[in-house]
Amino acid sequence: MAHAESAAAPAILGEVKPAVLPRAVLVANNRSFSWITEKICGIIEGKTPVWWWWCFAVACFVASFTVAGLTYLVATGVGVWGHANPVNWAWDIVNFVFWIGIGHAGTLISAILCLLRQKWRTSINRAAEAMTIFAVVCAAIFPVFHVGRIWYAWFLFPIPNSNYLWQNFRSPLEWDVFAVSTYGTVSVLFWYIGLLPDLAVLRDRFEAAGNKLRSFLYGFFALGWRGSNRHWSNYEMAYLILAGISTPLVLSVHTIVSFDFAVSLLPGWHTTIFPPYFVAGAIFSGFGMVLTLMLPLRAVYKLEDLITQYHIDCMCKITLATGTIVGYAYAMEFFIAWYSANPYEGFTFINRAFGPYAWAYWIMISCNVITPQFFWFKKVRHCTWFVWILSIFVNVGMWFERFVIIVTSLARDFLPSSWGYYSPSIVEIFTFFGTFGVFSVLFLLFIRFLPIMPMAELKAVTPQADVHGGDHP
Amino acid sequence: MAAPSYGLIATFETAPEIYHAAQQVRDAGYKNWDVIAPCPLHGLDQAMGLKRSIVPRISLAGGLIGFCTGMSLIWWTGASDYKLIVGGKPLFSPMFAFPVSYELTILFTAFATIIGMFVVNGLPRHYHPVLKYDQIKRGMDDAFFIVIEARDPRFNLANTTALLAKAGGKSIKELEA
Numbered sequence: 001m002a003h004a005e006s007a008a009a010p011a012i013l014g015e016v017k018p019a020v021l022p023r024a025v026l027v028a029n030n031r032s033f034s035w036i037t038e039k040i041c042g043i044i045e046g047k048t049p050v051w052w053w054w055c056f057a058v059a060c061f062v063a064s065f066t067v068a069g070l071t072y073l074v075a076t077g078v079g080v081w082g083h084a085n086p087v088n089w090a091w092d093i094v095n096f097v098f099w100i101g102i103g104h105a106g107t108l109i110s111a112i113l114c115l116l117r118q119k120w121r122t123s124i125n126r127a128a129e130a131m132t133i134f135a136v137v138c139a140a141i142f143p144v145f146h147v148g149r150i151w152y153a154w155f156l157f158p159i160p161n162s163n164y165l166w167q168n169f170r171s172p173l174e175w176d177v178f179a180v181s182t183y184g185t186v187s188v189l190f191w192y193i194g195l196l197p198d199l200a201v202l203r204d205r206f207e208a209a210g211n212k213l214r215s216f217l218y219g220f221f222a223l224g225w226r227g228s229n230r231h232w233s234n235y236e237m238a239y240l241i242l243a244g245i246s247t248p249l250v251l252s253v254h255t256i257v258s259f260d261f262a263v264s265l266l267p268g269w270h271t272t273i274f275p276p277y278f279v280a281g282a283i284f285s286g287f288g289m290v291l292t293l294m295l296p297l298r299a300v301y302k303l304e305d306l307i308t309q310y311h312i313d314c315m316c317k318i319t320l321a322t323g324t325i326v327g328y329a330y331a332m333e334f335f336i337a338w339y340s341a342n343p344y345e346g347f348t349f350i351n352r353a354f355g356p357y358a359w360a361y362w363i364m365i366s367c368n369v370i371t372p373q374f375f376w377f378k379k380v381r382h383c384t385w386f387v388w389i390l391s392i393f394v395n396v397g398m399w400f401e402r403f404v405i406i407v408t409s410l411a412r413d414f415l416p417s418s419w420g421y422y423s424p425s426i427v428e429i430f431t432f433f434g435t436f437g438v439f440s441v442l443f444l445l446f447i448r449f450l451p452i453m454p455m456a457e458l459k460a461v462t463p464q465a466d467v468h469g470g471d472h473p
Numbered sequence: 474m475a476a477p478s479y480g481l482i483a484t485f486e487t488a489p490e491i492y493h494a495a496q497q498v499r500d501a502g503y504k505n506w507d508v509i510a511p512c513p514l515h516g517l518d519q520a521m522g523l524k525r526s527i528v529p530r531i532s533l534a535g536g537l538i539g540f541c542t543g544m545s546l547i548w549w550t551g552a553s554d555y556k557l558i559v560g561g562k563p564l565f566s567p568m569f570a571f572p573v574s575y576e577l578t579i580l581f582t583a584f585a586t587i588i589g590m591f592v593v594n595g596l597p598r599h600y601h602p603v604l605k606y607d608q609i610k611r612g613m614d615d616a617f618f619i620v621i622e623a624r625d626p627r628f629n630l631a632n633t634t635a636l637l638a639k640a641g642g643k644s645i646k647e648l649e650a
Contacts, residue, residue: 172572227510248575460513465512468516
């Protein structure tokens with residue numbers, strides 16, 4: 001019977017013309033190759049806008065808070081932070097996990113969406129990868145400085161030293177050193193490889209414009225790229241492999257970050273749900289930050305043809321999906337705390353929701369669970385300013401998530417006699433506040449001097465790059 | 474031949490044009506030739522008759538070296554160079570060595586991939602005859618070029634020019650070596 005049907009099928013297929021599914025247009029208004037080049041390079045070649053200088057000045061001022069905070073810390077000692085028994089991990093680790101999580105959306109966009117052939121990633125991947133690198137820079141500040149005597153920070157790496165001691169490789173903290181440094185390095189390499197052809201474009205344009213210095217600098221880093229298709233062939237393969245290895249990398253980094261907690265025995269930390277829950281949270285917060293950064297950029301530089309409504313819809317939907325996973329994880333943690341019948345675990349979760357840090361818990365729930373649910377509605381996704389505000393809530397919520405996990409679990413553990421309440425010192429607050437300045441300084445320099453979108457990749461997704469001229473066999 | 478030249482370059486305006494022209498040059502049996510394009514074009518590798526890139530083999534080698542580096546580093550430091558019992562656990566186990574080895578696998582693969590890609594491509598090479606062509610910057614922007622090198626055994630100024638013209642190439646020029 002089945003055999004007869006399959007034999008009959010070709011005849012029917014000959015008569016019926018399958019409907020062509022409409023594909024979302026990735027570059028609106030059918031823009032040409034040279035339009036894309038002009039648009040992206042024009043941002044770099046044009047005069048530095050006045051708003052850029054204002055933003056840069058403010059960002060430098062804010063960044064100085066981090067510099068001052070760290071200088072004071074190094075000169076005085078870690079006692080300038082509000083850490084005290086029983087809370088000896090607080091804002092430093094909260095900020096570390098917060099920033100490293102933000103970075104993860106960049107890698108998700110550049111690697112995982114590349115493997116999944118989600119072509120809409122092209123217009124946002126460059127800026128998102130830049131965000132990753134700058135977020136890793138901000139993240140790295142905290143673990144390095146929380147060791148106190150930072151001139152011993154190199155003890156983290158297996159470098160021969162006069163004590164003849166080696167690192168304890170059984171510790172998740174040591175795994176984290178390798179995970180984060182690998183993540184930072186691979187993110188920079190991936191970003192640079194993506195930039196290579198675009199640097200060659202800028203080299204040639206500045207040469208034609210007679211700007212010798214910038215032509216030399218871009219040319220130096222373009223390494224003599226000349227658009228040879230024999231090169232493109234190897235380049236695309238290398239890019240695909242980098243995407244292929246960045247995918248397990250990004251998943252492993254936040255898994256290992258979560259091991260810092262999950263491998264300990266503290267109630268509220270010692271749970272098997274942590275790795276997937278942390279990864280989902282990282283991607284959620286990262287997409288929040290991508291939206292926070294890209295929507296103003298799109299408006300200021302009039303990039304509506306390149307970051308279309310379709311792109312915003314996609315990002316909102318990923319935020320919704322990951323935010324819902326995070327909400328599910330919160331519920332599951334509570335369920336397991338009850339179901340495990342472990343009194344310490346049960347107490348920890350009741351304490352989170354109704355204890356002295358209940359305010360932080362409910363900020364976290366409202367920002368992370370309720371906020372993304374707005375993205376179910378098309379009207380919301382189409383209202384750019386509202387999407388932007390929601391993205392800010394996501395960022396705030398995810399910072400509080402790490403605060404709730406780390407601080408509430410430490411503040412009240414097994415013995416009520418050793419309970420405490422942690423409040424940050426002014427130095428900690430300033431140091432963290434300043435990292436937004438550090439991030440902004442780096443990001444502003446990026447949008448001023450490097451192409452914010454990958455021109456070659458954008459060109460490759462336009463209809464003009466179709467070698468069959470739209471007439472696929 | 475008068476002055477020694479690097480080869481011939483021809484301009485093409487659209488992706489379908491360069492695709493069909495590349496097929497003709499491939500079928501004419503040329504070996505030392507290239508296409509210059511502002512972005513990778515889907516299907517052009519087959520049209521040029523390029524083989525699959527060998528970069529993945531270099532990546533695999535890098536990954537294996539990375540994994541072995543991680544495992545042997547942890548074995549050597551903990552179970553050979555300075556034996557220190559931590560928590561009554563064995564001096565070495567591949568289980569606790571795995572996360573670091575995993576990260577080093579990825580790190581070494583990334584470096585091998587990128588270095589391999591550059592070596593296979595012969596980059597960095599800041600000087601190249603093609604880069605001296607005054608129109609080449611359009612190859613970074615919106616035009617496509619075919620370059621046929623003079624050292625190709627089939628290269629013959631008249632015939633090769635005719636082939637490029639027949640394939641639809643515009644402004645066919647000789648490149649200085």
